Amino acid sequence: MKRSIVLLVLAVQIDFAQPITWADSTSTYQLPPGVTLFKGVRTSPALTAACLVVDLTDPAIVVYPYLASVSEAVPAFTSRVGAIAAVNGGFFGGSTSYSAIAQAGQLLVSNVQVLNRTSGTYYATRSLFSYTAARSMSIDWIYHFDATINGVYRFAQANPNTTTTPAPAPLQSQGTKADSIFAAIGGGPRLVKNGQVHVTYDEEVFFGSGVNGTSQEPRTAVGFTSDRRVVLVTVDGRQTTSVGATLNEMAQFMIERGCVEAMNLDGGGSTQMAIPGRYVNAPSEVRAVPTILAVVHADSVPLPKTVYYEKTIDADDPTHATFAGTGWFTSANTVFWGGTPAWLNAIGNGMNAVRFRLNLPAAGTYEISAWWVAASNRATNTPFIVTHAGGADTLRENQVNNGSMWKVLGSYAFRGDTADAVTITNGATNGSYVVADGIRVRSYSPVATHVEIDRTHIPQTVALSNYPNPFNPETMISFAIPNKMGEVAVVLRIYDVLGREMTTLTNEAKHAGVHTVKWDASNVPSGVYLCRLTVGEDVLTRRLVLVR
Numbered sequence: 001m002k003r004s005i006v007l008l009v010l011a012v013q014i015d016f017a018q019p020i021t022w023a024d025s026t027s028t029y030q031l032p033p034g035v036t037l038f039k040g041v042r043t044s045p046a047l048t049a050a051c052l053v054v055d056l057t058d059p060a061i062v063v064y065p066y067l068a069s070v071s072e073a074v075p076a077f078t079s080r081v082g083a084i085a086a087v088n089g090g091f092f093g094g095s096t097s098y099s100a101i102a103q104a105g106q107l108l109v110s111n112v113q114v115l116n117r118t119s120g121t122y123y124a125t126r127s128l129f130s131y132t133a134a135r136s137m138s139i140d141w142i143y144h145f146d147a148t149i150n151g152v153y154r155f156a157q158a159n160p161n162t163t164t165t166p167a168p169a170p171l172q173s174q175g176t177k178a179d180s181i182f183a184a185i186g187g188g189p190r191l192v193k194n195g196q197v198h199v200t201y202d203e204e205v206f207f208g209s210g211v212n213g214t215s216q217e218p219r220t221a222v223g224f225t226s227d228r229r230v231v232l233v234t235v236d237g238r239q240t241t242s243v244g245a246t247l248n249e250m251a252q253f254m255i256e257r258g259c260v261e262a263m264n265l266d267g268g269g270s271t272q273m274a275i276p277g278r279y280v281n282a283p284s285e286v287r288a289v290p291t292i293l294a295v296v297h298a299d300s301v302p303l304p305k306t307v308y309y310e311k312t313i314d315a316d317d318p319t320h321a322t323f324a325g326t327g328w329f330t331s332a333n334t335v336f337w338g339g340t341p342a343w344l345n346a347i348g349n350g351m352n353a354v355r356f357r358l359n360l361p362a363a364g365t366y367e368i369s370a371w372w373v374a375a376s377n378r379a380t381n382t383p384f385i386v387t388h389a390g391g392a393d394t395l396r397e398n399q400v401n402n403g404s405m406w407k408v409l410g411s412y413a414f415r416g417d418t419a420d421a422v423t424i425t426n427g428a429t430n431g432s433y434v435v436a437d438g439i440r441v442r443s444y445s446p447v448a449t450h451v452e453i454d455r456t457h458i459p460q461t462v463a464l465s466n467y468p469n470p471f472n473p474e475t476m477i478s479f480a481i482p483n484k485m486g487e488v489a490v491v492l493r494i495y496d497v498l499g500r501e502m503t504t505l506t507n508e509a510k511h512a513g514v515h516t517v518k519w520d521a522s523n524v525p526s527g528v529y530l531c532r533l534t535v536g537e538d539v540l541t542r543r544l545v546l547v548r
Helices: 003-016 074-080 247-256
Strands: 020-022 035-043 046-055 061-072 087-090 102-103 106-109 114-117 118-122 127-133 136-142 150-153 183-187 190-193 219-225 229-235 259-264 273-275 289-297 309-314 321-324 345-348 353-357 364-371 381-387 392-396 407-414 420-426 435-436 438-443 463-467 474-481 488-496 501-510 514-518 527-535 539-544
Touching: 020 183, 046 061, 061 102, 061 183, 074 273, 074 289, 087 219, 118 353, 127 259, 127 289, 127 514, 136 190, 136 219, 136 259, 190 247, 247 259, 259 474, 273 353, 353 527, 364 420, 381 407, 392 407, 420 435, 435 438, 463 527, 463 539, 474 527, 474 539, 488 514, 501 514
Parallel strands: none
Antiparallel strands: 020 035, 035 046, 046 229, 061 289, 087 273, 087 289, 102 106, 102 183, 114 118, 127 136, 127 183, 136 150, 190 259, 219 229, 219 259, 309 438, 321 353, 345 435, 353 420, 364 407, 364 438, 381 392, 381 420, 463 474, 474 514, 488 501, 488 527, 527 539
């Protein structure tokens, strides 16, 4: 009975807590445009908090996770990596991170996913904050099916563990492959889903971990808003001036700061927000951490190069692919490219082949990638013959590995005529079968090629291009909406290099497909302009050069 009374009193205190009063402290810390810092204070119960808001629509600023070989306090860590500001990352022991880290499309560390508790062995789908190269953000429950980025799968719901009953291990078929992750940091539990408090403490198996969900503690959280702001919040605790927060309180704080999705990071003595060499919050103790989520200048991050031309060719495309020889049959394995299965052929003398005709728009340097479905019986030295301006190169690829992803074969100078091709033959000596599935061609040059989006196979991601570029005074701007998005809100605007809006070309719902809009720049001066495409939560920016 006494315990029930204490819990009731605590609940009343929380329900009638005063709101946090926030003040803009950006100028105090001399933060650049795109980064805003707020300090928050509450008198009853006493609380101090800090909130960084990072505008991901600003191309000069981005958030990025870092992993240290030896744990550091956040101010020193922030200084070492040259960050603008940072908060602590996920969970760890010593200098070993137990929460995922992905950088530049590569998985460095996995979330801990198998845990032993008194009730048995638990399989946890823990939280992950991630974004794509186009800065589309997501918070998901994930599970790792291998140690690479391709083994990360998202789940619509957390694995339904309880404190007394472990749920079965999740299956790949129950989730969705987490395509296109550029950078990510793990933690948990989830705090906010679709703008509502949604704390999955038991499901993510934080009971018995030392992470207390209901007591008021120092906390750190990351979330994002519907208008593409990243929100990083620290709440101080274990002090007379700040009691800390429960997970439910932390979720409410994130919603009050505008978050539609949010998750918890490590807390307690790890809770730290800093600029180089200096704390922003007032930690209850100074604890070295192996990971941070940092605010950085975008040019310090290896962001993918701008794609000015992209074309994908499926082996079943009769216009661009030709089969030679006999013995070709379709594979039963899934996660193939396009809408039809991959093709297999037994290893042999090289007389059986598939020739992919590139049909490039102009001479220039292009990157060639291949997609295949991997399996244990695939050839480990499948020949890919690239015919280019300098002759032909034969590349040997291990098709046991790197399946169901674009594997870059290399960049080559092509003539832009009918000789340009990639040919896959059965001339392998190790394994049982070669695979022919898909070829992708890309150009990262803004002027070397006629820029277009292939209309035969709509890209799986949002794409943006224009032709000609440079131009005078008109250019045709094309954008692609993948089939999986259906009908979606699209905004296409032109800005000058100072960020001033020049014109809006499109602001309406569009169906999946390739769309083209003309920009007549007769009434603006020569120079560089930025074309910004927003498709749902995806944002792409392209440089346009007007030359008179």
